[in-house]
Amino acid sequence: MRKKILIRRFDPETVDESFLQAFNVDLPQNATILDALIKIKEEQDGTISFRKSCRSAICGSCAVTVNGVAVLACNSQFKSISWVEGDVIIEPLGNLPVLKDLIVRFYPFWHEVEKTMPWLEPKEEIGEKENIVSAEDVAIIDESANCIMCGCCFGDCTIRETDDNFMGPAALAKAWRFVGDTRDAIKTERLELLSKACNAWDCTRCNLCIDRCPKGVRPLDQIVRIRQEAMKAGIKDNKGARHALAFQSDIKNHGKLNETTMPLKTVGIIRSLGMIPMALRMQMKGKVPFPIQKDIEGIKEVKKIYKIMEVDE
Amino acid sequence: MKYAYYPGCAAEAIMKEADETTRQVARILGIELIDMKNATCCGAGCLDEANLELSYVINARIFAIAESMGLNSIMTICSTCLQTMTKINQELQSDPELLERVNKVLRKTGTEYRGNVQMTHLLWVLVKDYGLDKVKKHVKRPLNMLNVAAFYGCHTLRPAEILGYEDPRNPKSLDLLIKALGGKTVDYRGKTRCCGFHTLLVNERASLKAGGKRLQEAKDKGADCMVTPCPLCDVSLDVYQSEAEKLYQKKTQLPVFNLSQLIALALGVDVSDLSFRKHLVSPKKIISAVIAAEG
């Protein structure tokens, strides 16, 4: 098959601006994006630069953006890139500074990973053999252990795109790998760190990381697990935890969310005052409902559920 | 066609217009929506973080309400309700032990979930169940002057293995619907990305910037307006648009419609019933153009 491929070029030594360069290339039916890049480099333009190594989706070297979607070049066959209509556009991974063509600097990615103390802090010395760990306890960290650190999730992460301080999905999934490890001695310390600003609670749950991950790590699911464990550990003095608890109490008290009081519960009174001009504009447009909402009809049943389940607040 | 109707908290309060116009659209198209008076909030993916087990029970109770109404399909107009409830429902349906545990609690409140409910969304109802050809027949005011940016957002698409209706990297439903209403669609980077709503109260700046970016991406590709299938996206993109503009120091002023508003407009509902005055970014010019074209 003959394919027209546009590659984003950037040479830090000669040009200031990146540009798209078109190539036409003949490829076998089951060719991958990486096959195409290699063929173009070896037969048409040796200056095209990209990373590659294992070509079997385990080393994580070759992540690129194909028509807006971060993928591993090596396991993306042309026939499988369903979202591409028309020319194939290959660009560097997002959210990382471009070094040359498709090669990005990975330093910021690793910097975030390292922040999470990504190593086991073992509990006190056991005997001479291995720790005894049940298969079920392994299963809970199995998904996060699949991570190959390719950066696909990071490259397309919504919050990383708008906040350089956000750790990003891979670092958080890696963090869960230790929080969830029964052999680790500093779970609470980890959860406290991860509950701080720009960490686990900042994620907007867009699910892009789950979509992008080539290894089934499901980073968002691990982020939610971190949040749940942090709540269980009683680490609740932060906006994210308060927000989640506000849902719990609103449902109990009214059945529905009280949007008027939600900001107050989540961000606290001082920050809420800062939102007043915005609130006034909304008020003028008739957007703000009466603060005291009518409870749902079956609120008694709901309260009973909370009582049976001994939900404490 | 008959659905248990679950508008979700936002459409019952801050985005009341989404609920109102949905009811009008349903009336015109002959889709019967039955209110679920006892239903609570679904927890929006937050309740399960505070208390996972509780979130199963709370949602099972909602599903049980639909069953007790003799209905097996709940239609929502909120993407986040759709995703939250679909996910929990699938877990309940695929794990008999979990369902039994949940029902043990529910039975004490006099109800039970038998696991027979499916979740759907207005968008899916129209594209899958009702049919766009039929929608087309009801169009009174074709939107042919408008370049509409379809904003799918996240929770009607992802995760695909839970929602599973269309390719999350190349969705078509909303674009097809816009075309059925006579409008032109705009292709832009942000259409399957995130409005930032769910971190609005936690990381406000990042959230606003996310929404603002989506608006810029659409505007740069020549969009006259944006349409979303979710009242939470509406809040981020319309209500907070001016805040995002401040952060970027760049005006977008892109009117954002809820899906049901845009349909109602095309179906010829009296403009005064569409609550356009509630928009923070005024869609006045666009509406005038559509009306003028109607002649």
Add this chain to the structure above:
Amino acid sequence: MVTHDLIIVGAGLAGMRAAIEAIKTPDLNVAIISKIHPVRSHSGAAQGGINAALGNAAEDSIESHTFDTIKGSDYLGDQDAIEIMCQDAPGDIYELERMGTIFSRDKNGRIAQRPFGGAAQPRACYAADRTGHAILHLLYEQLMKGGVMVYEEWHVIKLVVEDGTARGVVAINLLSGKLHRIRAKAVIFATGGYGRVFHNSTNAHANTGDGMALAYRAGAPLMDMEFVQFHPTTLKSTGILISEAARGEGGYLLNSEGERFMKKYAPNALELASRDVVSRSEQSEIEEGRGIDGCVHLDIRHLGRDKILKLLPQIRDLSITFEGVDPIDEPIPIRPGAHYSMGGIKASVDGMTSIKGFFAAGECACVSVHGANRLGGNSLLEAVVFGRRVGAAAAKFAEEAELADWSESALKDAAAEIASLLNRIEGEPYPKIRQDLQKMMIQYVGVYRDREKLETARVKVSELKARYENVSIQDLGDVFNTDLLGALEVGNLLDLAEAIVEGALNREESRGAHSRTDFTERDDENWMKHTMAYKAEEGVKLDYSNVTKTKYEPTIRKY
């Protein structure tokens, strides 16, 4: 110029394990240099397992592991080294586990073990079918924990040896294109294998045997280079590895007649005979007309969906993605492919080479624990055991050694070599030379060899080397010049190919992975010896050395 006490080149299992051991020496300044980021290393692609006689799945002993390894090596492995490896194995595995490796577990919560080829007992400890990945990432975690300095994406182009002593290396920082002298009291190479010499290979693009070639040029002998392992199960269209675990868990090999043909070749062990035996059997089936489109079938359907999803998830993904076959429903088309270099830089059980202060560990070294054929599950083990041992030995050496100066010429020579490449306007692009080499090597130096093929190969290698004299590249920039890197790698492959061909041509017997159709028997009388290849003025100079035997007498090898 940068100075460290100990420089480790390569950051796969052996290199990182060495670093983690070396930093236990107080105040020792240790750094790693790697042309790719540590977690991109090819150790991560190892799938099925790591051997140790833990006895978790069935009664086992170090003795049994030792014997299986010696037999697997077709009696070419050095028995003292093998004894050390098997003896150390359980302790090293327990240590990895306690550092945090996520192993799969048995019903008692102990490390799970599965059967592997050539092993009498289920001995391969595993993490589903991602064992290498699990350990690679674990070691990188430990590297971060220890704060080890890593020169990431620096490519070493010269091992500097003066007065018979290693003084350091010259490396290019790929990010800037600058050449650097890195001085050290001790240097460890843990640079992996040379699988990319061959066209059909399970190996990563990066596996170009750089360290072996640099050591060879610096005067260290390469040992037993003719012994190249062809893995029996690599995907038909891409050569991507399908783990031995697929057979370990009970997979069948089938020919075009649907026959489990291994019963003809290894009536007892069947599919779990050692790799050389299985690869040869497959090749024979294919050449005798009982193949299916140039391959045979690996059938795991009878294991059932649940077992496949739980124990072999990665090989299922790989089969679907790269072959379009879901092994739950269909057999996987596979063929033998180049996989592992039994040979390498001659090294002692503490990694010492013939050059003072220069050590080697892992696949790039030849200790020799694999002899003529490596058993599945022993490569990760070798990397871990000898990584640790060599890390300790090199640290001790560095602690006691004096830092020596080196002459200016080392950097100048290296710079001149790079400059000549960058300044050559006309010439032959390197990719074609590499492709021709790879195709030639699989054709003439593959599973089955004979004099005629090997003599042809010898001529062709020298032709290719002549062409390489005139190699050229298109990218003349400084920043991340992958074109320059590619050309340098081809130069390394050519030197290694030469050593492989010479060793194979000279060894007139069949032993382990070296199978001559003109000399079909093992010849212990004349060939129970290691090949040493030295770089000579013109081509290769061969020499031989004895195999160390402790108590295991060579016998006929049958599975």
